[in-house]
Amino acid sequence: MNIVVLNGSPKGELSVTLQYVRYAAQKFPQHTFRFFPVAQKIRKLEMDDASFREVIDAVREADAVLWAFPLYFLLVCSQYKRFIEMIFERNQLPAFQGKYAAAISTSVHFFDHTAHNYIHAICDDLQMKYLGGYSADMYDLMKKPERKRWLFFAETFADAVSRRIPTAIAYPPLTSRAFKYEPGPSAATIDAGAHKILVIVDGQEPSGNVNGLISSLTGNFRGAVEVVRLTDIDIKGGCLGCCKCGLDNVCEYEGKDGFIDFYNEKVKRADAVVFAGAIHDRYLSATWKTFFDRSFFNTHVPTLIGKKIAFLISGPLGQIPNLRQILEAYGEFQQADLAGIVTDETGDSRQMDRMLAELAGRLVRPVPEGCTRPMTFLGVGGRKIFRDEVYGKLRFVFQSDHRYYKKHGLYDFPQKNHKVRRMNLIMTLLTKVPRVRKKLLKALKDEMVKPVKYIAENR
Numbered sequence: 001m002n003i004v005v006l007n008g009s010p011k012g013e014l015s016v017t018l019q020y021v022r023y024a025a026q027k028f029p030q031h032t033f034r035f036f037p038v039a040q041k042i043r044k045l046e047m048d049d050a051s052f053r054e055v056i057d058a059v060r061e062a063d064a065v066l067w068a069f070p071l072y073f074l075l076v077c078s079q080y081k082r083f084i085e086m087i088f089e090r091n092q093l094p095a096f097q098g099k100y101a102a103a104i105s106t107s108v109h110f111f112d113h114t115a116h117n118y119i120h121a122i123c124d125d126l127q128m129k130y131l132g133g134y135s136a137d138m139y140d141l142m143k144k145p146e147r148k149r150w151l152f153f154a155e156t157f158a159d160a161v162s163r164r165i166p167t168a169i170a171y172p173p174l175t176s177r178a179f180k181y182e183p184g185p186s187a188a189t190i191d192a193g194a195h196k197i198l199v200i201v202d203g204q205e206p207s208g209n210v211n212g213l214i215s216s217l218t219g220n221f222r223g224a225v226e227v228v229r230l231t232d233i234d235i236k237g238g239c240l241g242c243c244k245c246g247l248d249n250v251c252e253y254e255g256k257d258g259f260i261d262f263y264n265e266k267v268k269r270a271d272a273v274v275f276a277g278a279i280h281d282r283y284l285s286a287t288w289k290t291f292f293d294r295s296f297f298n299t300h301v302p303t304l305i306g307k308k309i310a311f312l313i314s315g316p317l318g319q320i321p322n323l324r325q326i327l328e329a330y331g332e333f334q335q336a337d338l339a340g341i342v343t344d345e346t347g348d349s350r351q352m353d354r355m356l357a358e359l360a361g362r363l364v365r366p367v368p369e370g371c372t373r374p375m376t377f378l379g380v381g382g383r384k385i386f387r388d389e390v391y392g393k394l395r396f397v398f399q400s401d402h403r404y405y406k407k408h409g410l411y412d413f414p415q416k417n418h419k420v421r422r423m424n425l426i427m428t429l430l431t432k433v434p435r436v437r438k439k440l441l442k443a444l445k446d447e448m449v450k451p452v453k454y455i456a457e458n459r
């Protein structure tokens with residue numbers, strides 16, 4: 001069997017993920033694996049048509065395609081995203097159509113599901129036959145049971161391809177309608193006062209109704225709102241994955257392009273940040289992805305704490321719940337206050353005017369201390385993953401995170417709660433006594449509600 005491996009790591013040969021595929025390739029010598037470092041060589045693929053064609057021709061001749069990628073900021077890295085965009089832009093769908101596909105990622109399992117959902121949806125859009133995704137922890141390959149698990153997946157994949165099993169589509173094609181948003185006259189009723197409102201737009205085409213969304217939102221404010229195009233900033237490239245930033249948040253690109261200054265001087269100093277862009281395939285543009293990946297020089301420390309944020313999206317966001325989850329999760333782990341997400345899906349210009357006016361108001365409306373909405377699983381779960389990773393095996397690389405987590409009380413492991421530990425010990429012992437156990441189980445519902453009921457009735 002002829003398998004094409006699309007290596008989605010900016011580190012190319014030094015990719016951790018790639019070692020998983022190499023391991024499988026060595027165990028299954030009856031299959032041929034062809035490796036293409038499409039993320040690392042993205043500039044070349046963009047500039048040199050022959051190189052891009054070589055990848056596409058290999059896909060066309062292959063029996064199956066393996067998407068092998070690291071998690072980058074809840075998705076694949078910007079370079080891989082760009083490669084995917086190029087497949088569509090250059091009309092190379094036929095090479096992928098009908099091919100079997102699977103995905104392997106490595107990560108620390110922080111939003112690995114959203115990246116896998118994305119790749120699965122891309123496979124469906126390319127009319128491939130998707131057989132499943134394998135999400136490994138970065139160092140799983142070091143463990144014998146995990147190697148066994150991974151080889152079983154690879155074997156099952158090869159078997160399914162050889163038997164040409166039927167597959168189902170999980171993500172139906174997106175439908176979009178032609179609608180031109182015509183913003184109403186600017187109201188300019190909201191005084192932004194000393195609030196610094198920053199609108200960032202990628203500047204990528206096609207941009208749909210993005211410019212209309214921005215002009216309508218900003219038209220609600222008296223005074224200046226800064227609008228910055230990412231294409232006007234000197235960004236030399238995507239994140240290289242070198243993790244040099246881990247020690248002191250100093251990026252490999254420091255002093256070499258304009259991104260870090262932009263992020264430190266504009267984004268971090270704004271009171272409200274509005275992210276605007278059109279949907280490109282199942283996400284925003286690769287340019288937007290570059291912004292998020294490059295912001296990783298702040299490593300696992302939130303940089304938008306307490307700021308208002310909002311998203312202006314042109315395109316069928318309602319059909320891509322995966323992307324909505326990514327945007328909401330971004331707000332939560334940044335500890336920002338998500339003021340809203342406005343899209344052009346209503347197809348009604350006047351309604352959009354009203355939604356944008358409302359959003360403009362929310363962007364400057366003060367929220368009393370401690371009154372932003374509580375985090376959901378997206379923020380709570382993500383925070384615990386980072387806490388454990390930074391405390392554990394990532395610590396010596398991400399030293400600046402460790403310092404921050406220690407200083408800000410983020411190491412809130414349950415084992416530090418001595419009161420709860422004492423209670424658990426006593427109660428566990430008591431449940432061993434049959435008579436007490438019976439009584440306790442009978443009273444459990446009453447006891448569980450008791451403390452909150454007391455507050456509800458007495459405060």
Ligand SMILES: Cc1cc2nc3c(=O)[nH]c(=O)nc-3n(C[C@H](O)[C@H](O)[C@H](O)COP(=O)(O)O)c2cc1C
Nearest residue numbers: 009015016017070071072073074106107108109110
């Ligand atoms: C810029 C950047 C962003 C990352 N984002 C995530 C993430 O969102 N979720 C996660 O679990 N791991 C994330 N990671 C960790 C990588 O996915 C992980 O280290 C992976 O094993 C690297 O694989 P590679 O060596 O094949 O590139 C990120 C790493 C970098 C450098």
